[in-house]
Amino acid sequence: MPFIPHTDAEVRDMLDAIGVVSIEDLFDEIPRNLRTRSLDGIPAGMSEQEIGRLMHQRAEQDGRPLCFIGAGAYEHHIPAAVWEITTRGEFYSAYTPYQAEASQGTLQLIYEFQTMMTRLTAMEVSNASLYDGASGLAEATLMAVRANRKSKSGRVLMPVSVHPHYRKTTDTIVRNQAISLVELPYDQQGGHVTPESLAQYEGEDITALVIAQPNFFGVLEEVDALTDWAHRNGILVIAVVNPTSLALLKPPGEWGETGADIVCGEGQPLGVPLSSGGPYFGFMCCKKEYVRQMPGRIVGRTLDRDGREGYTLTLQAREQHIRRSKATSNICTNQGLLVTAATIHMSLLGAEGLEHVAASCHANTRRLVELLTANDFVKPRFNRPYFHECALEFSIPLKGVIRPFSAHNLLPGYELEQEYPELKNHLLVCATETKTEADLQLYADHLNRMLEKQTKADCPVQPKMA
Amino acid sequence: MLIFEQSRTGRRATAQAPKAAPEAADIPAHLRRSERPGLPEVSEMQAVRHFTRLSQKNFSIDTHFYPLGSCTMKYNPRGCNTLAMLPGLLARHPLSPETVGQGFLACMYDLQEILKEVTGMKAVSLSPAAGAQGEFAGVAMIRAYHDARGDSARNEILVPDAAHGTNPATATMCGYKVKEIPTDKNGDVDLAALKQAVGPQTAGLMLTNPSTLGVFERSIEAIAKAVHEAGGLLYYDGANLNAILGKVRPGDMGFDVIHMNLHKTFSTPHGGGGPGAGPVGVSERLRPYLPVPMVGRDGNDYVWLTEKDCPDTMGRLSAFMGNAGVLLRAYIYARMLGREGMQRVAEYATLNANYLMKRLQEKGFDLAFPNRRATHEFIVTLKKQDKTLNASAMDFAKRLLDYGYHAPTTYFPLLVPECLLIEPTETEAKEELDGFVDAMAKILEEATSNVDILKEAPHTLPVRRLDDVRAARELDLAWSGTVS
Numbered sequence: 001m002p003f004i005p006h007t008d009a010e011v012r013d014m015l016d017a018i019g020v021v022s023i024e025d026l027f028d029e030i031p032r033n034l035r036t037r038s039l040d041g042i043p044a045g046m047s048e049q050e051i052g053r054l055m056h057q058r059a060e061q062d063g064r065p066l067c068f069i070g071a072g073a074y075e076h077h078i079p080a081a082v083w084e085i086t087t088r089g090e091f092y093s094a095y096t097p098y099q100a101e102a103s104q105g106t107l108q109l110i111y112e113f114q115t116m117m118t119r120l121t122a123m124e125v126s127n128a129s130l131y132d133g134a135s136g137l138a139e140a141t142l143m144a145v146r147a148n149r150k151s152k153s154g155r156v157l158m159p160v161s162v163h164p165h166y167r168k169t170t171d172t173i174v175r176n177q178a179i180s181l182v183e184l185p186y187d188q189q190g191g192h193v194t195p196e197s198l199a200q201y202e203g204e205d206i207t208a209l210v211i212a213q214p215n216f217f218g219v220l221e222e223v224d225a226l227t228d229w230a231h232r233n234g235i236l237v238i239a240v241v242n243p244t245s246l247a248l249l250k251p252p253g254e255w256g257e258t259g260a261d262i263v264c265g266e267g268q269p270l271g272v273p274l275s276s277g278g279p280y281f282g283f284m285c286c287k288k289e290y291v292r293q294m295p296g297r298i299v300g301r302t303l304d305r306d307g308r309e310g311y312t313l314t315l316q317a318r319e320q321h322i323r324r325s326k327a328t329s330n331i332c333t334n335q336g337l338l339v340t341a342a343t344i345h346m347s348l349l350g351a352e353g354l355e356h357v358a359a360s361c362h363a364n365t366r367r368l369v370e371l372l373t374a375n376d377f378v379k380p381r382f383n384r385p386y387f388h389e390c391a392l393e394f395s396i397p398l399k400g401v402i403r404p405f406s407a408h409n410l411l412p413g414y415e416l417e418q419e420y421p422e423l424k425n426h427l428l429v430c431a432t433e434t435k436t437e438a439d440l441q442l443y444a445d446h447l448n449r450m451l452e453k454q455t456k457a458d459c460p461v462q463p464k465m466a
Numbered sequence: 467m468l469i470f471e472q473s474r475t476g477r478r479a480t481a482q483a484p485k486a487a488p489e490a491a492d493i494p495a496h497l498r499r500s501e502r503p504g505l506p507e508v509s510e511m512q513a514v515r516h517f518t519r520l521s522q523k524n525f526s527i528d529t530h531f532y533p534l535g536s537c538t539m540k541y542n543p544r545g546c547n548t549l550a551m552l553p554g555l556l557a558r559h560p561l562s563p564e565t566v567g568q569g570f571l572a573c574m575y576d577l578q579e580i581l582k583e584v585t586g587m588k589a590v591s592l593s594p595a596a597g598a599q600g601e602f603a604g605v606a607m608i609r610a611y612h613d614a615r616g617d618s619a620r621n622e623i624l625v626p627d628a629a630h631g632t633n634p635a636t637a638t639m640c641g642y643k644v645k646e647i648p649t650d651k652n653g654d655v656d657l658a659a660l661k662q663a664v665g666p667q668t669a670g671l672m673l674t675n676p677s678t679l680g681v682f683e684r685s686i687e688a689i690a691k692a693v694h695e696a697g698g699l700l701y702y703d704g705a706n707l708n709a710i711l712g713k714v715r716p717g718d719m720g721f722d723v724i725h726m727n728l729h730k731t732f733s734t735p736h737g738g739g740g741p742g743a744g745p746v747g748v749s750e751r752l753r754p755y756l757p758v759p760m761v762g763r764d765g766n767d768y769v770w771l772t773e774k775d776c777p778d779t780m781g782r783l784s785a786f787m788g789n790a791g792v793l794l795r796a797y798i799y800a801r802m803l804g805r806e807g808m809q810r811v812a813e814y815a816t817l818n819a820n821y822l823m824k825r826l827q828e829k830g831f832d833l834a835f836p837n838r839r840a841t842h843e844f845i846v847t848l849k850k851q852d853k854t855l856n857a858s859a860m861d862f863a864k865r866l867l868d869y870g871y872h873a874p875t876t877y878f879p880l881l882v883p884e885c886l887l888i889e890p891t892e893t894e895a896k897e898e899l900d901g902f903v904d905a906m907a908k909i910l911e912e913a914t915s916n917v918d919i920l921k922e923a924p925h926t927l928p929v930r931r932l933d934d935v936r937a938a939r940e941l942d943l944a945w946s947g948t949v950s
Contacts, residue, residue, distance in 0.1 A: 002802050003541050003733075004814045005895040014821040014896060023813045026820055027713055029682045029839050034714050036809075041583035045804025048545040055798065058569030059554035065566055069559045072785050079482040081514050083551070089528025090521035093542050096739035098534075098875075101927045102867050105523035106738040112469050115944040119503040125943045128739070131595035134785035165785040168773075172757075172781030173602070176609060176641030220497050248490055250499050266785065276570055277560030277786025278595065279741035291941070297739060302937035305922070310929035314937040320598070321878070325634035325644045332632050333596040333729070337737030340517075347469050347513040351502035353483030360487040385493050406565055414561055433484045 002045065063409060066439055068368070070389045070430025071216070071414040072133065072163050073277065074244065074269045076357065077434060078341075079348045082271045086341045096297070096333065100312040101304075106336065107311035110299040113343040120246045120346075121239075121263045122253025123285035128297040129334045133266025134166040136282025137210070137240055138173035139295045139329055140264040143286070144208035144236045145179055146293045146328065147261070151234065153205040154179040159193045161186040161215035162240060164419035182206075191219040191382030191391065198229055206233065211260070212240040213249060217416075217428065218365075218389030219382050220249070227256030236261040243283070244269040244361065245387050247354040252285075262286045271345025272338050281335035281342065292318060295329035360433035361388040364440065368431040371444035377451055381426055389430040391416060391423070396454055398425045401447070408446050469506045469516050473949040479510035504949045523928045524738070525872045531898050533822075535843045535875035535887025536630070536678055538708045538730030540815075543799060546733070550794035560786035564769055570790075571768035575761045577797040578745075584808055585707075585724055586717025587747030591756040593788040597705060600725025600744025601636040601672075606780045607723055607748065607755040608670045608699045609640050614778065617697070620669035624698075626655050628679050628879045630705060633672045642669060649881060653681040653835045657688055664696035674703040675719065676710065676841035678879045679834065680819075680887065690720030699723065699752075704744075707731040708891070709816060709842035712809035722749045731811070732796035743792040754778040759787050814892035815842040822890050822899050829907040834882045843889035845882050846874075852884045857913035859884040861920035865912070868926045869905040 006014075011023070020026060027035075046054075067075055086092070090105060097103030097110075110128045117126035130136040145154055158167055158181045171181060182201075187194045192215065209230040214220050223239075230237045239252035239260035252260035268280040286294055292315065300314035320327040349357065365388045372392060373379050381391040394401065398415060405412045413427035420426070431440060490498075508516070525532065532539040558570055578590045594600035605623065612620050623637035627646045634644040645663055648656045655673070664671075671693045675683040683689065693700050702716040702724035708731045716724045728734050729742040736742075748756060758779045760771040773779060803811065819840040826846060827833055834845035851857045863873035863886070875887040890899055912919045924930060 001810055001814075002807055003543060003893050004810060005893065006814060006817075010896045011817065014817055018817075018820045018824050020820075023817055026813075026816045026839055029684055030710070030714050031684070031687065034687070034718050036586075036713055036715050036718070039583055039712055039805040039808060042580055042805040042808065043801065045807045046801050048543075048802065051798055051801045052545065052549055054801075055549040055552060055555075055573075058572060059552040061569035062554050062558055062566055064554055064557050065562070067557075067559050067562070069561050071561055073560050075557070075559070077482070077484075079479070079510070081510060085514065085517045085521065087547060088518070088521045090524040090526045091738055092547070092735045093527035093539075094524045094738045095532070095534060095537055095539060095736040099525070099863065099867065099873050100932050101864065101924045101929055102525040102530075102872060103523075103738075104928045105520040108468070108523070109517070109520050109738075111943075111945070115468075115470065116503075116505055118944045119505060122503075125941075131599065131741075131789075132784045132786075135595065135599070135783060163785065165782060168782045169784060172606070172783060173639070175781075176606070177639070178641075220493065222497075224496065246499070246503070248493065248499055250497055251503070254500075273556035273791075274559050275556050276558045276562075276567070276790035277788070278784065279789035279791050280785075281741075288941075291943070298943060300937040301942040302933045302940075304930040304932050306930055308929055310932045312932045312934055312937050314934070314941070314943075317938075320631035320635035322631070323635070324631045325638045327631065327635040327638075330598040330602060330632045330635035330639055331596075332598045332630075333736075333740040333742040335737075335741045336739030337735065337741060340738060344513060344517050347506050347508060347516070348479045348482045348510060349505075350478055350507045351505040352478060352507075353480075354505065355502065356483040356486055359490055360484040362490045362493075363487040366492070385497070387490075387493065402563075406563060411559065411562060411566070433487075 066410045068429050068431060068443060069411050069414050071428055072266060073274055075274055075432050075434050076269055078271050078273060078345065081348060082341050082344045085344055086337060091340050092337065097313060104311060107299050109340060109343050111301060111311050113339050114299060116343065116346050117283050117285055120243060121285045122251035123263050124288040125291050126285040127294050128299055129339045130282035130284055130296050130331065131335060132278065132280045132282045134169035136264040136284055137166045138170040140238045140262045140284060141170055141174050143262055143293050143295060144238055147290045148207045148236045151205055151207040153207060155182055155206050157182050157184050157201065157206060157209045159184040159186065159210060161191065161217060162210055162212045163216045190384040191217045192221050192384050193226060195225065202233060206235045208236040208238050210238045210240060214242065214245060214387040217382060217391045218386035220385045220387060223250065223255040227260060231256065231258060239263040241265045242269060243267060244358050247358040249387065261290065267338065267342050270342035272341055279335055279338055281338035293328060296331050296334055357433050364431035364433065364435050365390055368429060368440045371440055372447055375451055389428060392427050392429060394425040394427065398427060400454055401450055404450055405446060410443060410446060468945055469508065470945055470947060470949055472508055472512055472516065473506040475507060477507045477509055507949060530870060530872050531894060531902060532872040533874050533888050533890050534872060535889040536705055538889060538891055540733055540891035541893040542733050542735045546795040546798040549798050550791055555794060568768055571761050573794060573797045575768050577793055578761060580800050581726060581745055581747060584712060585747050586715030587724060588750045589753045589756060590745055590747045591760045592745045592793050593757045593759060593783050594725065594744035594746055595784055595788045596740060596742035597725060597727040597744040598632045598636065599783055600746050601632055602639055603746045603757045603780060603783060604701050604723040604725050605636050605640040607752050610755040610780050611752055612669055620667055622667045623669055624663055624671040626673065628677050628881055629672060629674060630678060630703065633703060653679040653838060654684055655689060657685050660689060661692050664692055664698060668696050668698035670699040670701050672701040672703055674705050676706045680841055680844040681835055681838045682841055686719050706842065709812055711812045713812045723752050728792060728796040733799045734792045734795040741789045741792050743789045743796065755780045757781060757783050811892055818890040818892060818894055818899060819843055822888065825903045826906060829903060830910060834885060843887060846886045846888060847882050848884040851913055855913045855917055857917050857920050859886055862909055864931060865909045865920045865923040866905060867924040871902055871905055
């Protein structure tokens with residue numbers, strides 16, 4: 001019996017102790033007519049070797065293409081020590097640290113994580129994580145509505161240049177709570193949010209403004225101007241940031257005169273593998289004055305009865321297991337194991353290492369853009385500065401480009417048309433520090449060959465050499 | 467000592483980051499950071515040693531019996547972890563085309579089918595990231611169903627008073643009022659009170675079965691009938707699915723929508739507080755509203771089903787498809803168990819719980835429901851010991867830590883005073899249960915002879931009882947020192 005240790009003799013002893021004849025007798029309170037008759041649709045059990053073989057086959061079937069897709073999930077080097085330690089049983093198989101004295105490892109680690117996140121974002125407090133970046137933005141939106149007591153409208157300005165899946169997730173989660181998400185367009189040249197698009201909301205009752213830095217197109221927003229505009233109008237600022245970028249970019253706590261109010265984002269770039277989209281973790285930081293409105297677990301440092309320092313879950317009066325229907329969120333389990341990985345990851349990289357990663361990603365993407373646009377058919381879509389990801393416009397149909405790339409075991413980028421119908425034949429590309437010059441060249445060579453094939457009919461390709 | 471306190475300026479694990487790249491001169495100065503963040507500067511070995519030592523301060527399933535009621539802390543097979551972390555699976559980008567994901571998608575499709583079969587539901591979506599998100603999806607679907615029928619006067623969700631806190635919190639998030647239904651003295655839902663509470667305002671009832679009181683809800687058929695006759699839908703909180711896996715299916719009990727906690731029943735790791743996975747299953751009438759994405763079939767190919775294929779979906783719950791790596795672990799576990807193994811889960815979880823309950827009763831502990839069978843868990847109430855010996859449930863819990871046992875769930879459910887909710891799970895051997903009984907009996911003796919041993923416990927852990935009041939009053943949530 002896989003994972004069940006009982007011998008026949010023990011089962012008999014246990015049944016005798018209980019005073020029943022068979023295990024079946026223990027289910028005698030379940031109405032007979034409801035009992036399951038068969039589970040024929042479920043296959044018979046397999047040994048570890050058998051399932052191992054199947055999983056190896058399936059994993060190999062998917063290959064390991066050279067991936068230039070970013071769009072919210074980024075391939076980075078993860079030090080071997082990160083997951084070696086994270087999957088130690090004492091972290092892997094523990095639960096939420098309700099019994100603080102028996103969970104000091106996890107609790108101290110979360111306190112260290114909170115410290116690292118406040119430093120990366122330049123904010124005062126951090127929670128212990130949420131599910132992912134998208135649901136994190138939904139929670140930040142709900143939090144802003146609770147925190148901005150002067151605003152009664154529940155109207156939140158949501159730029160269209162925020163990750164489309166984040167916007168959809170936020171809509172799903174806040175839909176039934178009298179909150180309206182007001183779309184802000186992006187500038188056609190810059191790809192960013194402009195003061196002109198905000199002007200019409202001047203003086204209106206708006207609860208919060210969402211600012212993504214960089215935004216979904218990789219474009220950098222004018223965060224200082226946007227933050228100050230919001231604060232002048234009594235609007236809270238929710239920052240959505242990529243943690244890698246924070247090694248180089250101005251942290252949200254320093255945006256404008258007083259900084260963003262709530263900061264959230266996807267923690268995946270900090271030591272979490274791509275793994276088809278999860279498990280990742282969402283992070284959330286805020287100004288101290290809003291800490292009681294923050295969802296999720298928070299760890300605090302305190303003293304034990306002998307005066308020794310120790311760590312414990314705190315401010316639990318916000319949470320569902322205490323407040324029930326009046327809680328700040330229904331969140332219970334969060335993403336503890338991913339926080340463990342991220343904390344070890346940040347410790348191994350340090351600020352300088354993280355800065356090297358960010359600069360290296362950015363340099364690689366710039367180089368890739370340079371290589372891919374050295375022809376008459378591809379150019380950057382927007383003219384603003386970007387970070388480690390760039391939208392490219394193709395003057396030929398992308399359809400003919402994507403498929404041949406897959407055949408070469410290379411994923412060339414994310415097709416923006418999927419979520420932005422107006423951006424037909426646009427590809428969002430990203431080259432992290434994991435890519436070499438040879439990888440970038442390979443991409444460019446394939447592209448050039450394809451362009452040649454596609455355009456030979458009407459005009460010969462004349463690549464402008466950079 | 468904190469990792470920050472081991473930091474020295476200029477020290478680094480240089481093997482782990484690329485060499486310095488050219489400065490990002492194209493990014494304007496006013497958008498750039500002026501000072502490096504104060505992260506630790508340590509060597510690779512210092513980091514490894516620090517976090518290894520921290521891990522050793524934890525109790526975990528791999529090191530300790532962990533009978534935390536309603537959390538199903540059973541063995542997390544190592545093979546599930548190893549196989550879910552095969553390099554090809556880890557490297558797959560979530561937005562890769564379906565053509566480079568057929569192996570992964572096959573696992574997800576198979577898992578949907580297995581979960582459908584074992585719960586008796588008609589369709590399953592794997593996307594909720596945890597139980598609470600599954601609950602949210604479930605109640606949002608109930609709402610979408612009523613709204614689509616123009617039946618929008620239904621503004622109330624019924625929740626038994628024994629329910630998990632996530633149930634009422636979820637109903638509120640979905641814009642519903644919450645009405646609590648009392649429990650009768652035998653631990654069943656008070657059927658008369660329920661019948662009085664249901665009406666044209668009832669959107670649905672959220673029920674855990676077996677309930678958090680550790681007993682099977684015997685009048686489930688009558689409950690389902692009452693709610694359905696009033697036009698409401700029935701929600702199954704799968705927190706306690708381990709108790710009935712393969713023995714009775716929520717679909718057969720009349721539930722319209724369920725969530726499952728794969729980190730409980732399907733043995734994926736709890737990870738120090740997540741990640742979980744909370745797939746939802748539905749009856750036919752709620753199928754159109756399932757959260758996306760899901761995995762479908764087109765001939766021999768596996769395909770994503772998104773908003774385009776499911777126009778009435780309640781929506782998306784995360785950026786991609788939820789906790790894929792957790793789902794893989796659950797899939798591997800399910801395949802290793804197979805159909806026979808799944809039934810054995812409930813059988814041996816129930817055997818262990820009833821055995822432990824009986825033995826503790828023999829040692830003088832009071833049961834909350836002495837005339838009922840235990841399901842996969844049961845409740846001991848220390849009301850008597852608290853009153854006569856000044857030994858509370860908290861004191862017993864903390865003293866158990868000294869004996870090397872993680873404490874059961876304390877003070878939940880809220881209905882039972884001074885309670886311990888005890889769930890041994892099927893993966894514990896008889897001698898482990900016997901050891902726990904001996905420890906409880908010794909603590910009871912100590913409570914009689916010298917209660918201070920309990921009051922001052924734990925004595926043997928890295929810290930003694932912590933000052934929670936101070937933690938909340940003098941908030942210290944991040945280290946304020948500087949990296950030297």
